[in-house]
Amino acid sequence: MNKNYHISFFRPTTDRATKNRNMVLWLIGIWAIAIFGFHILMRVIEKPVPEPQLITFNEVWNDVKEGNAEDAALLKFANSTLHVAGKVFISTEHRAALDNGITWATFQLADSAQQAALLIALRDFEKAEAEAGAVTDADYISAKLKLGGLAQTILKLQPDEILAKILPLELKSSGIEALSNENKEIIETCMPFYTIHNRSVLTDTTFLGFPFHYFYSAVFLLILFIGLCWTYCYNVDQYNKKLGIEE
Amino acid sequence: MYAANAATELEGGFKTGPAIILISILCVFVMVGILFRAKDTNDYYAAGRSISRTGSGMAIASNWMSAASFLGMAALMYGSGYHGLAYVVGWTGGYVLLLILMAGQIRKYGKYTAADFIGDRYYSQGLRATGAIIAILISISYCVGQFAGIGLMFKWILGLDYMWAVMIGGAVVLTYTLISGMLGVTKNMQIQYVIIIISFLIPLFLLTYKFDYFWILPQIGYGSVVTDITNGIPSAEISQLVNAVGHDYAIAASPEFSMPWDPATGKTFFQWMAIAFSLMIGTAGLPHVIQRFYVVPKASDARWSVVWGLFFICILYWSAPVYSAFGKILSANPEIGKLSKDAIVVYTAQLGDIHPLIVGLLAAGGVSAAFSTVSGLLVAGASAFSHDLYVKVINPNSSPKKQLLMARIGTISMAIIVTMIAMLELGLIGQLVAVAFSLAGCTIFPLFLLGIWWSGSNRQGAIAGLIVGGIISIVSITYFVAGKQGVTLPFHGFISYYLEAWYFAWIGAPLAILANIIVSKLTPETPEEIRKFLIEKVHS
Numbered sequence: 001m002n003k004n005y006h007i008s009f010f011r012p013t014t015d016r017a018t019k020n021r022n023m024v025l026w027l028i029g030i031w032a033i034a035i036f037g038f039h040i041l042m043r044v045i046e047k048p049v050p051e052p053q054l055i056t057f058n059e060v061w062n063d064v065k066e067g068n069a070e071d072a073a074l075l076k077f078a079n080s081t082l083h084v085a086g087k088v089f090i091s092t093e094h095r096a097a098l099d100n101g102i103t104w105a106t107f108q109l110a111d112s113a114q115q116a117a118l119l120i121a122l123r124d125f126e127k128a129e130a131e132a133g134a135v136t137d138a139d140y141i142s143a144k145l146k147l148g149g150l151a152q153t154i155l156k157l158q159p160d161e162i163l164a165k166i167l168p169l170e171l172k173s174s175g176i177e178a179l180s181n182e183n184k185e186i187i188e189t190c191m192p193f194y195t196i197h198n199r200s201v202l203t204d205t206t207f208l209g210f211p212f213h214y215f216y217s218a219v220f221l222l223i224l225f226i227g228l229c230w231t232y233c234y235n236v237d238q239y240n241k242k243l244g245i246e247e
Numbered sequence: 248m249y250a251a252n253a254a255t256e257l258e259g260g261f262k263t264g265p266a267i268i269l270i271s272i273l274c275v276f277v278m279v280g281i282l283f284r285a286k287d288t289n290d291y292y293a294a295g296r297s298i299s300r301t302g303s304g305m306a307i308a309s310n311w312m313s314a315a316s317f318l319g320m321a322a323l324m325y326g327s328g329y330h331g332l333a334y335v336v337g338w339t340g341g342y343v344l345l346l347i348l349m350a351g352q353i354r355k356y357g358k359y360t361a362a363d364f365i366g367d368r369y370y371s372q373g374l375r376a377t378g379a380i381i382a383i384l385i386s387i388s389y390c391v392g393q394f395a396g397i398g399l400m401f402k403w404i405l406g407l408d409y410m411w412a413v414m415i416g417g418a419v420v421l422t423y424t425l426i427s428g429m430l431g432v433t434k435n436m437q438i439q440y441v442i443i444i445i446s447f448l449i450p451l452f453l454l455t456y457k458f459d460y461f462w463i464l465p466q467i468g469y470g471s472v473v474t475d476i477t478n479g480i481p482s483a484e485i486s487q488l489v490n491a492v493g494h495d496y497a498i499a500a501s502p503e504f505s506m507p508w509d510p511a512t513g514k515t516f517f518q519w520m521a522i523a524f525s526l527m528i529g530t531a532g533l534p535h536v537i538q539r540f541y542v543v544p545k546a547s548d549a550r551w552s553v554v555w556g557l558f559f560i561c562i563l564y565w566s567a568p569v570y571s572a573f574g575k576i577l578s579a580n581p582e583i584g585k586l587s588k589d590a591i592v593v594y595t596a597q598l599g600d601i602h603p604l605i606v607g608l609l610a611a612g613g614v615s616a617a618f619s620t621v622s623g624l625l626v627a628g629a630s631a632f633s634h635d636l637y638v639k640v641i642n643p644n645s646s647p648k649k650q651l652l653m654a655r656i657g658t659i660s661m662a663i664i665v666t667m668i669a670m671l672e673l674g675l676i677g678q679l680v681a682v683a684f685s686l687a688g689c690t691i692f693p694l695f696l697l698g699i700w701w702s703g704s705n706r707q708g709a710i711a712g713l714i715v716g717g718i719i720s721i722v723s724i725t726y727f728v729a730g731k732q733g734v735t736l737p738f739h740g741f742i743s744y745y746l747e748a749w750y751f752a753w754i755g756a757p758l759a760i761l762a763n764i765i766v767s768k769l770t771p772e773t774p775e776e777i778r779k780f781l782i783e784k785v786h787s
Contacts, residue, residue, distance in 0.1 A: 005778035007786055009700040017786065024347050031343050035336060035523060042507055043516050051500070086499035088476070088575050089328070089511045095581075135492055135582045162482045162497045169581045197506040209461070209470030211477060211505050217332040218568050219466065222339050222561045229346050229554045236351070237547060 016243065023235055027228050034224055042213060046198040053080040054195035061191075064105075065184055071109055078105035078155050079163070081187065084194050086166045094194075095170075097186035102167075103175035110154050118154070121147040122173050144168045261406035265607025269404050272442060272611050273419055276618065279438055300548050302437055304555020307539050309436035311338075311556065312443055312563050313389075313620035314396025317613045319677035320564070321595075322588035324571035328504040330514035331571065333522040334677065335564050337684075339557065340523065341530025345537075346553040352699045353537055354549035355785045360627070361534040361691055362635035368698040369709040370774060372640055377713060379635035381690050382534040385683045386628035387665055389535070392679035393617040393624070394669035399590055399676075400613045413669050416614070421662040424622045425655055439619040444562055446612025449605055450596040451569050457599060458488055458496060458573070466565040472572040476504045480576065491600040494580040504575055518750065522681070525752035529684025532692030535620075535627035570595045589676050621665075625658045632657030673731060681749030682724065688752030689716035693759040699785065701764075702778040708767030716759035723751035 012018040057080040060073035069077065078101070084090070085098040110118055125143040132140035148168040149159070157164040179187075205212040210219070240246075313319075316338070324331030358364045361382050366375025394413050397420070401412030451465040461468030479500030488496035503511035508519055530536065539552070574591045577583075577598035586594050592613065596606045633653035638645055645653070673679065693712045697704035727748035729736050736742070746754070772778075 005702065005775055005782050007700070007702040007778065007782050027343065027347055031340065035340055036520060039507075039516070039520060046507070051502070083499055086579075086581075087503065087511070088498065088501040088579055089503050089509075160482050162479070162495070162499055165482055165495060165497070166499075166581060194503065194511045197502045197509055199502075199506060203506055206474060207470075208467055210473055213507060214329065214332070214473055214505050215470060217329070217336055219565060221336055222564060225339050225343050226554065226558050226561060228343050229557055232347050233547075233550045233554055236550065240547070 016239065016245075019239060020236070023232065027232055031225075031228060034221060038216060042200060042202050045202070046200040048196045049199040050192070051083075051195040051197070053083045054191055056080045057191050057195075061188065064179075065188070074105045074109050075155065078102055078109070079157075081105075081191070082155070082163050082167060082170060084191060085170050086163060087194055090194065091190075094186060094190040097183040097190065099170045099172050100175035100183045101179055101187050103171045103173075104177075104179040106151055106154055106171065107176050114150065114154060118147075118150050119173070119176070121150050122171055122176075125168060125171075126173060147171065262404055262603065262607060264604045265404045265610055268604070268607045269401075269611040269614060272615060273618075275438065276615075277419075277422065300551040301555050303539065303548065303552035304557075305440045305559055306436035307536070307552060307556030308559030308563075309440035309443065309616075309619040310535065310539060310623040311560055311620070312440070312616050313680065314393045314399075314613060314617035314676050315680040316560075316563055316567065317443065317447065317616035318396050318399070318589050318592055319392070319675065319680065320567040321570040321574065321592045322590075322675065323677050324568050325574050325591045326588045327512040327514050328509060329507050330512050330519060332568070333519045334526060334681075335568070337523040337526025338530060339561060339564055341527035342553055342557040342560075344527060345531040346550060346557075349531060349537070349695055349699060350549045350553050351546040352785050353695070354546045355787075356699075357784075360630045360634055361537050361695075362631050363639070364698070365691075365694050365709070366635065366639060368777065369694070369704075369706045370777060371706045371709070374706065374709055374713070375635055376640050378691070378694070379631040381686070382631035382635075383628050383661070385534060385687050385691070386624040386631070387661060387668070388683040388686060389533075389680055390621055390624045390628075390661070390665040391668045391673070392676040392683075393621045394665050395672070395679065396589065396617040396676050397614055397621075398669060399587070400593075400610045400617070403590060403593060404607065404610050404614075409672070410670055413666055416617075417662055417666040417669075420618050420621045421625070421659065424625045424662075425658055436619050436623070439615045440559060442615045443612050443619070444559070446608045446615070447563055447566055447592075450599070450601050450609055451566055453601050453605070454569070454573050454596070454599045465569050469569040469572050472569070472576065473505050476572060476575055477502045477506075490577045490580075490598045492582070492598070494577075494582065496576060498576045498579040501575070501579075504572075518747070521747075521750040521753040525685050525688055525750040525756075526681065528692045528752055528756050529681075529686075529688035532687035532690070532695065533684070534631065534687070534691060535623045537691075537695070538627050538630070539623075567592075573599060625661055628661045629654045629657035632660070678749055682727070685723070685748065685750060685752040685755065686720050689720050689755035689759055692752075692756055693763055697760065697763050697767075699781075701767075702773055702781050703767050704763055705767045705770060705773045707770040708763040708765075711766035712759040712763030715762040716755050719746065719751055719755035719758065722746060723748050723755075 007013070009021060009024075012021050056076050060069060060076045063069040063073050064077045081098045081101045085095055085102060107115055107118065121143070125147045128137070128140045128143035148164060151167050151171060152159060152161075152164040155167065157167065202213045202216075203211050207215050320331070320334060323334050353364070356364055356368075358367060360379075362375050362378035365378035366372060394417055397416035398409050398413035401407055401416050402409050405412065407415070448465075452462055455462035455465040455468045460471050476498055477500065480497045482495040482497035490496065503509040508514055508516045539556075570592045574595035577595060578586055583598070593606060593610050596609050633650055633656070637653045638650055642649075690713060693716060694709055697708070697712075722742065723746040726736055726739065726742045726746065730739070730743060
């Protein structure tokens with residue numbers, strides 16, 4: 001027995017305390033490496049990887065910005081920005097700027113007959129949108145399909161493509177005339193923001209259907225935590241039993 | 248934003264089926280509370296120390312699985328993708344620390360409350376009172392998030408105004424906490440756990456089955472959902488699958504959902520690590536979690552109850568990301584509009600066209616999760632008020648009857664304060680709850696860690712540690728509140744990033760521990776009777 005009654009985790013005075021300290025250090029070591037070590041490793045080996053849409057966008061952006069873009073470039077611009085507008089994380093401000101770009105490019109690509117039809121369809125859709133009580137409203141759906149049909153032809157999209165489905169929702173009559181300088185700046189900034197991702201072998205390997213790193217954090221670490229807790233309790237019980245200690 | 252959007256339709260008005268389910272569940276809670284009501288002070292505080300390991304584990308899980316877990320977890324991942332997993336890891340990994348560093352020793356110390364431990368271990372009535380006040384503040388902060396969750400679900404089910412929903416929900420949870428005390432609460436918690444987990448899991452099986460994933464184990468089957476979000480789902484491929492408003496089950500490629508610290512989410516590597524660490528040490532410092540260890544018969548039961556508790560908790564935590572992943576795809580169409588993140592669990596089930604009664608059960612499960620936590624928090628807060636402040640500091644000669652009365656007054660006072668703050672709608676559920684974790688991590692955790700494991704930690708060291716942890720907490724919370732009010736303070740960007748309200752413990756806790764050690768080394772050592780007690784009783 002410690003006669004001075006001093007106790008310190010790092011300076012155990014009995015065999016039992018020493019064993020406990022060693023076990024705690026092992027378990028905390030595994031715990032820390034599993035959580036923080038893995039994420040530091042992920043951080044170290046990751047590379048910023050752009051999506052194909054950003055590469056396409058960068059190819060044509062200067063011409064679009066300067067007003068020198070030909071139809072092929074405008075088409076690439078519209079499709080790449082539409083892809084970003086359809087993403088799951090996008091701010092309202094960025095979406096508004098992208099909508100301006102998509103609308104403007106779509107009208108630029110349309111011939112005069114298409115432009116007239118598109119304008120009527122867009123105004124009808126915006127009217128239906130304002131009046132509709134629900135997205136299942138028949139007039140609203142009809143106006144949306146009509147606008148979508150016209151616009152997807154201009155942007156050469158297949159009708160059942162995901163981008164074709166969201167296209168009419170991104171067209172705004174306020175953005176027909178020009179792509180504003182303010183929105184040009186926003187688009188230039190936000191395209192890389194949404195299309196460059198931190199990737200590595202840990203994120204690109206698939207395991208049980210998951211990206212590996214996602215499986216590791218969402219599933220495996222929790223199993224590990226239970227395992228660590230079980231190991232500790234089992235060992236403490238076994239040791240107490242061996243020494244005949246009844247708590 | 249689109250004038251026609253599905254968000255308003257999903258909210259709807261009064262829902263009869265879900266309302267009946269909710270009211271039935273609440274009636275069961277109150278009945279159980281009455282059947283197992285507290286008979287004396289010992290029952291009220293510590294359930295007569297008669298709860299089994301699995302029972303206590305279930306109660307720990309139920310107590311833990313709050314609105315933040317049930318509703319807020321999926322909301323965080325829905326809103327910030329992989330970053331949300333820092334909360335999953337933080338809120339589970341902390342149990343490893345809690346177990347191997349504290350659980351058995353806390354039970355051996357044999358006190359009722361966290362403040363009781365602090366007062367005795369650091370031989371100071373002032374620290375006991377401070378500990379009680381901190382415990383009350385943590386409980387209030389934690390409760391506010393729960394009341395917000397209750398308000399949100401009552402609003403959805405009953406079609407009530409948020410204010411009324413909070414008031415009614417608060418009144419019900421207060422009633423049965425008062426009637427039952429902790430004995431009833433513990434029994435309630437076991438029932439609540441079963442309701443919570445069943446209501447949470449059923450929609451997952453249905454969603455994975457309906458959208459053609461591996462439905463036998465949705466917690467694994469949704470891996471393909473995450474990969475589908477990353478790579479995109481072209482509409483044409485699965486055009487027969489639609490959500491409740493007729494949108495294709497399709498999504499544009501969105502790697503930002505699953506990739507780590509993606510710029511599109513606005514979150515960084517540092518924030519991921521800081522949140523995970525702060526939540527973990529906060530877990531090991533929360534008074535209402537620590538207090539669960541007083542209700543088991545012996546130290547080994549306290550340890551095993553953590554293992555069981557963590558297992559029961561993980562069942563929910565493995566499942567919560569499934570909702571966020573399905574929620575992303577089912578709400579991907581811009582027509583859905585802006586959904587309240589904190590209700591995404593319920594919206595996902597609705598958008599997946601799950602039967603309304605099952606969605607109702609899910610919402611009732613959310614209420615149940617909030618109730619179970621609130622009841623534990625109210626007991627912990629009331630204990631701090633009556634036991635630690637009134638009995639130990641103000642009126643040591645009070646009768647058991649008077650003590651019970653004070654506990655009930657404390658419970659009522661806390662419920663009223665929490666209801667009033669919850670009505671202000673200060674932030675998301677997860678945000679409000681995370682503040683409580685950082686506060687606990689900066690204040691209670693260092694006192695327990697050093698108090699148990701180092702006899703050299705003395706009263707002066709404890710005071711120094713509390714001052715450091717307290718200052719960091721106050722600075723962080725001040726900047727948080729100022730930011731919410733639109734006020735910009737000096738170094739606002741720097742402080743708000745490095746000491747954000749939900750992870751300031753990443754630096755606060757280590758500094759508080761350091762201050763405690765340095766000052767303890769420079770001042771007279773801990774009295775022999777305390778050291779003797781530690782070595783003979785706590786570490787024997």
